[in-house]
Amino acid sequence: xxxxxxxxxxxxxxxxxxxxxxxxxxxxxxxxxxxxxxxxxxxxxxxxxxxxxxxxxxxxxxxxxxxxxxxxxxxxxxxxxxxxxxxxxxxxxxxxxxxxxxxxxxxxxxxxxxxxxxxxxxxxxxxxxxxxxxxxxxxxxxxxxxxxxxxxxxxxxxxxxxxxxxxxxxxxxxxxxxxxxxxxxxxxxxxxxxxxxxxxxxxxxxxxxxxxxxxxxxxxxxxxxxxxxxxxxxxxxxxxxxxxxxxxxxxxxxxxxxxxxxxxxxxxxxxxxxxxxxxxxxxxxxxxxxxxxxxxxxxxxxxxxxxxxxxxxxxxxxxxxxxxxxxxxxxxxxxxxxxxxxxxxxxxxxxxxxxxxxxxxxxxxxxxxxxxxxxxxxxxxxxxxxxxxxxxxxxxxxxxxxxxxxxxxxxxxxxxxxxxxxxxxxxxxxxxxxxxxxxxxxxxxxxxxxxxxxxxxxxxxxxxxxxxxxxxxxxxxxxxxxxxxxxxxxxxxxxxxxxxxxxxxxxxxxxxxxxxxxxxxxxxxxxxxxxxxxxxxxxxxxxxxxxxxxxxxxxxxxxxxxxxxxxxxxxxxxxxxxxxx
Amino acid sequence: xxxxxxxxxxxxxxxxxxxxxxxxxxxxxxxxxxxxxxxxxxxxxxxxxxxxxxxxxxxxxxxxxxxxxxxxxxxxxxxxxxxxxxxxxxxxxxxxxxxxxxxxxxxxxxxxxxxxxxxxxxxxxxxxxxxxx
Numbered sequence: 157x158x159x160x161x162x163x164x165x166x167x168x169x170x171x172x173x174x175x176x177x178x179x180x181x182x183x184x185x186x187x188x189x190x191x192x193x194x195x196x197x198x199x200x201x202x203x204x205x206x207x208x209x210x211x212x213x214x215x216x217x218x219x220x221x222x223x224x225x226x227x228x229x230x231x232x233x234x235x236x237x238x239x240x241x242x243x244x245x246x247x248x249x250x251x252x253x254x255x256x257x258x259x260x261x262x263x264x265x266x267x268x269x270x271x272x273x274x275x276x277x278x279x280x281x282x283x284x285x286x287x288x289x290x291x292x293x294x295x296x297x298x299x300x301x302x303x304x305x306x307x308x309x310x311x312x313x314x315x316x317x318x319x320x321x322x323x324x325x326x327x328x329x330x331x332x333x334x335x336x337x338x339x340x341x342x343x344x345x346x347x348x349x350x351x352x353x354x355x356x357x358x359x360x361x362x363x364x365x366x367x368x369x370x371x372x373x374x375x376x377x378x379x380x381x382x383x384x385x386x387x388x389x390x391x392x393x394x395x396x397x398x399x400x401x402x403x404x405x406x407x408x409x410x411x412x413x414x415x416x417x418x419x420x421x422x423x424x425x426x427x428x429x430x431x432x433x434x435x436x437x438x439x440x441x442x443x444x445x446x447x448x449x450x451x452x453x454x455x456x457x458x459x460x461x462x463x464x465x466x467x468x469x470x471x472x473x474x475x476x477x478x479x480x481x482x483x484x485x486x487x488x489x490x491x492x493x494x495x496x497x498x499x500x501x502x503x504x505x506x507x508x509x510x511x512x513x514x515x516x517x518x519x520x521x522x523x524x525x526x527x528x529x530x531x532x533x534x535x536x537x538x539x540x541x542x543x544x545x546x547x548x549x550x551x552x553x554x555x556x557x558x559x560x561x562x563x564x565x566x567x568x569x570x571x572x573x574x575x576x577x578x579x580x581x582x583x584x585x586x587x588x589x590x591x592x593x594x595x596x597x598x599x600x601x602x603x604x605x606x607x608x609x610x611x612x613x614x615x616x617x618x619x620x621x622x623x624x625x626x627x628x629x630x631x632x633x634x635x636x637x638x639x640x641x642x643x644x645x646x647x648x649x650x651x652x653x654x655x656x657x658x659x660x661x662x663x664x665x666x667x668x669x670x671x672x673x674x675x676x677x678x679x680x681x682x683x684x685x686x687x688x689x690x691x692x693x694x695x696x697x698x699x700x701x702x703x704x705x706x707x708x709x710x711x712x713x714x715x716x717x718x719x720x721x722x723x724x725x726x727x728x729x730x731x732x733x734x735x736x737x
Numbered sequence: 738x739x740x741x742x743x744x745x746x747x748x749x750x751x752x753x754x755x756x757x758x759x760x761x762x763x764x765x766x767x768x769x770x771x772x773x774x775x776x777x778x779x780x781x782x783x784x785x786x787x788x789x790x791x792x793x794x795x796x797x798x799x800x801x802x803x804x805x806x807x808x809x810x811x812x813x814x815x816x817x818x819x820x821x822x823x824x825x826x827x828x829x830x831x832x833x834x835x836x837x838x839x840x841x842x843x844x845x846x847x848x849x850x851x852x853x854x855x856x857x858x859x860x861x862x863x864x865x866x867x868x869x870x
Contacts, residue, residue, distance in 0.1 A: 527770045529769070529770075531769065532764060532769045532770070535762045535763045535764040535769065536762070536764055538762050539762070569762060569765040569766070574787070577787075604786065604811075604813070609787075610787060612786070721785065721786040721811075721812055721813075722783075722784075722785045722786065722812075723785060723786050723787065724783060724785045724790070725787070725788070726788065726790050726806050726808050726847070727766045727808060727841070727847065730766050730841050730842075730843045730845055730847055731765050731766055732765065732766060732841070732842040732843050733764060733765050733766075733842065734765070735762045735764040735765045736762050736765060737762045737765070
């Protein structure tokens, strides 16, 4: 979101996108083999970090990007409350590694029979307890207790976790590498130390040492087993030692969504040799479901961060998604063509990138289940690859919608309106592929395969004379809303209301209400249009969703657009698993 | 691009172009570890998006006809492979064909097409297993 309106960085991103094939070949090659394969005998840091993430099932898509962004965990067992054991009835952890944040919902029975409940949350340098998830956010009832003293303990628990530890070790190598980078990128062959992460061997076991992000002075030492999974992570901080032991690794997801992402089945945590938590895994959900934890205003007021926010990590360059046109490799330096009224002429074909990752038949990982084929991997990897699922820019829903969004996403093959051939609607349809610019109107044409698949050839005819929405016209709901355009300097602003409430904002179960208000801005500069979208929906969202802007490139004079195809879906009633698109 | 591949079905993995795969996850409906061949008469050929489909009537062991609905790539993908109401791999109702499919997990007469043996005995691979097709 830092690059919200910055032309230069966007222009740069497109230049990088134009070189995407080259970048991909640096990671192994567009059309080439897998990005990196350590030699069987390799004992260097690069090989171990790659193997750790590979064996854990974290690498997805043809370029084996590290795409585990969020995680849901449920377990049972025992934990210490006020120095006494408490038998767990509910233990649900929701993790978002990008924030980084973690919410743990706990219900347990004390020795005396009383029930203890708590919701522990950490997000960056803020920690708090909630009486209910999302308390105090957007008027949600319940109480919030700031827990300044718990920030470091909770961050340690997050970054020492089975999936968190390899991410922290990679962060130690390079804290500003782009999101999702393959773990072999930027690490020299043959070295055992890079950045703040180092490697030694204890017999046949790799031992990695790295800092805990966001906790000054905390150092983790992770001992990996024969399958490159952490069996022990010891964190030393402020004179104390917290030891995490992990075993029983397997894919703990619901059997409807087995995607070969590994997690520990047994988790114990001991601080200075005393038991803290002893957990047995019941189920995980590793497929990038919606996890957020906005910091309540009262917590922001009560806690002063001791560590500045980490530097922003860049997103990978935009690249065409499946079926989407290639992005022309041209600069934006051309003179902006103008119409007789002096406004930039928006006419022409416009091409933009969509998906960030490269689809394909990914090779089977070393711990994938029997029967794995590259073709099955291609279909299983979809749930990680939608940019809207990957984030980090996600719409912030009010707490009462969080679990609904997760449920819709888990059953997306049934619930996604694409599955009933409905138009994607704005904003999911993305930017127009062709614009016809007339004196007092613009006509937009849209193509198939927007949002990484789905969508039809659609059009919008939008008046650009400004003015207010006509109340009578606003009564009827539309897929693309009722839009009025106006010029603000060189920017065409499109103001849309009166939406149906059946479309999604993007993949990931991102619903909206019929009161949604969408503002699109198109600013042509040279041979590029900056396309910015803000979604306001106070009924559903805590704050407007400022979508990550896109740069559209001029693709020549108007090309005749095909009509909408016939659309029919045959399998809707036969969706049998939660492996999703 | 027309592929004439004989007997490579075992080696050839999944599915035409990435564009069709993007629509929904095939693994959500079909068992990608199984292969079934159905033989019968085409009763409907639908060149539709997001997936084309063929209805094929197959005679069961007791002679009862069963209609299978077999989905495949999008109309655009199929056109690229020469399938259409016209084209080198013309398909029309009444054709006798054999189709290799991934069957639906649900056990219903539903599948995703891997390859087709046309009425003229030509076998056309639809799922080649390469994302770069």
